[in-house]
Amino acid sequence: MPLMTYLIFALLTLSLVLLDIWQTRGGQITIKKAAAWSVFWFVLAFAFAASIYVFWDFYAPNSDYTAEKATVSFITGYLLEKSLSVDNLFVFAIIFHQYQVPEHLRPRALLWGVIGALVLRAVMIVVGAQLLEQYHWLLYVFALFLIWTGIKLARENGDEELNPLPEKLIRKVAKVTDDFRENALIVKERGCWWVTPMMVVIGVIAFMDVMFALDSIPAIFAVTREPFLVLAANVFALLGLRSLYFVLQGMMDKFVYLKPALSFIMVFIGIKMMLVGTSWEIPTAVSLLVLLVTMSVAVFASMLKKTVVEQH
Known part of the structure; x- marks a missing residue:
């Protein structure tokens, strides 16, 4: 992949992040506005998929992928990362509730979370691609990890507490103010430097970003090991995460079958990774179909259960 492709894509990513900012x-985001921007980010991702189909020879002149394969791989990877990122939103909601983050400060906290996720995933993609190229057996380690994660997710009861490690580390090295100072992370008061609860929240979100990346990066490597497609799918999945949060924040308790669906997807992707290079290898198009059907069934079943509960 030419270095120029990555540089141009980095500029595009920076421009889109600035657009999202x-x-x-102002920090005031209505559901209507968030829904409109969620649609915008979704359409933008598919517009980028169309550009892959048309300009793939420019993006990756020496790639073994055809334009069709690259496009399907990107769309599958994007929808996979988007699906997994929905679970992230539930954790963000728990963090905001746990630290009582005011509504108007949540967009900025989410912004730092998205930027942190972009940087961490870019590093993990580069490292992961290099490791898989040199040590193919790591593919099976990733596969077993995904299957184990899927099973663990299915067994969770939703009452787990978040790991307090980031907060403990921050409080050991700095003084923390009792309340928020708007969007400030560090303030100087009474002649001393203090960190604000916003810094603690960002630290917890960053820690959770690492945990999310440990799940999602191996998962998308089962779809494609083309680093550019892996990076692009992650970037477009994360860009609309903030808007999607404000669409779903009032509906999160309604998606009762989300975790079983994500659990099934993780196990399926793990099995797909185990079968790479064998005569039973699962085509990417089949993976895309399984992903779409699983999430559609989960959403429909959740809506149906909500309707039945309301009627009774």
């Missing part, structure tokens, strides 16, 4: 200025 601009559209959430």
Whole structure:
């Protein structure tokens, strides 16, 4: 993959992040506005998929992938990462509730979370691609990890507490103010430097970003090991995460079958990874179909259960 492709994509990513910052200025985000921007990010991802189909020879002149295979791989990877990122939103909601983050400060906290996720995943993609190229057996380690994660997710009861490690580390090295100071992370008061609860929240979100990446990066490597497609799918999945959060924050308790669906997807992707290179290898198009059907069934079943409960 030419270095120029990555540089151009980095500029595109920076521009889109700045656009996301601009559209959430002021901290007041209505559901209607968030829904419109969620649709915008979704359409933008598919527009980028179309550009892969048309300009793939420019993006990756020496790739073994055809334009069709690259496009399907990107769409599958994007929808996979988008699906897994929905679970992230539930954790963000728990963090905001646990630390009592004011509504108007949540967009900025989510922004730092998305930027942290972008950086961490970019590093893990580069490292993961290099490791898989040199040590193919790691593919099976990733596969077993995904299957184990899927099973563990299915057994969770939803009452687990978040790991307090980041907060403990921050409080050991710095003084923390009792309340928020708007969007400030560090303030100087009474002649001393203090960190704010916003810094603690960002630290917890960053820690959770690492945990999410440990799940999602191996999962998408089962779809494609083309680093550019892995990176692009992650970037577009994360860009609309903030808007999607504000669409779903009032509906999160309604998606009762989300975790079983994500659990099944993780196990399926793990099995797909185990079968790479064998005569039973699962085609990417089949993976895309399984992903779409699983999430559609989960959403429909959740809505149906909500309707039945309301009627009774």
